[in-house]
Amino acid sequence: MKKYYFFLFLLIFSKKLSAQINNTTATQGPKIGKSIFGNERKRNFSRKGDFFAMWGYNHSWYNKSDINFKGPGYDFTLRDVVAHDRQTKLSWAYLDPKRISIPQFNFHFGYFIKDNYSISLGWDHMKYVMDIPQTVKIDGHIDPMVSNPGIPTGGYAGVYNGESLTVGPEMLKFEHTDGLNYASVELERYDDIWVAPSQRTSLTMETGIGAGLVVPRTDVRFFQVGENNYWNIAGYGISAKLGFKLYITKGLYLQNSTKVGHIDLSKIRTTGRNDVDGASQKIQYIQNYTVLGFQF
Incomplete structure (x- = not known):
């Protein structure tokens, strides 16, 4: 018993x-992060602890910008300068490993700190080209001889107070074409929009914010004197983004995102005489990029 x-x-x-x-x-x-879309089917795995890397190309649009030039014998500001990016024509440069960094590209490497949050390091290689010639407003003064050693300024010499001035190639060439590089740290959030029955394919919305340093290589000719300067930390940037990731498999994805940003450049190199000549500007931009990524 x-x-x-x-x-x-x-x-x-x-x-x-x-x-x-x-x-x-x-x-x-x-632990699966909550989605704002309230989709019926949830993933059966968590992204927490995963790494990811992505590479692709961008197209950028710039708001009008004031550019200040300052040095011995001059201190003037060009108002509402118009500029565009410079797309590389579709060619083998996009596939040749030796030339793959010539087009405007984006590279990011990151880590999922939670299922629906990640932190990443990024390098956005944009290009900024001032339209020449163009007519702008100008404030400040330009002496007949500027910089050290002196550079003649010809008919551009004078004192200005908002007059219109046509800037031609004999006065200026101004480009961040190698390029307008934004090195950032970004925080991203993800919300699943749709998950396939297989769990391997899904559509996810990404939102994020970022901040970092701007490292341009600026190509300038200032009254015919200048050079394609070396890279330098010229200022900082902040940004926000919204995009969509289509997971083709559990790891491989295609992403398209739009980023808005503000860049403040206080140490732009111009003539190459970095101890005496320089420029500064603030740039607002919109960037759209498409990348191919892998999560592992």
């Missing part, structure tokens, strides 16, 4: 233990 009660106790205990293990297993399942 005692043996009967003993075996009955073991049977009940084993069932309770099994139920506790099952409950614990269910409780310890993957």
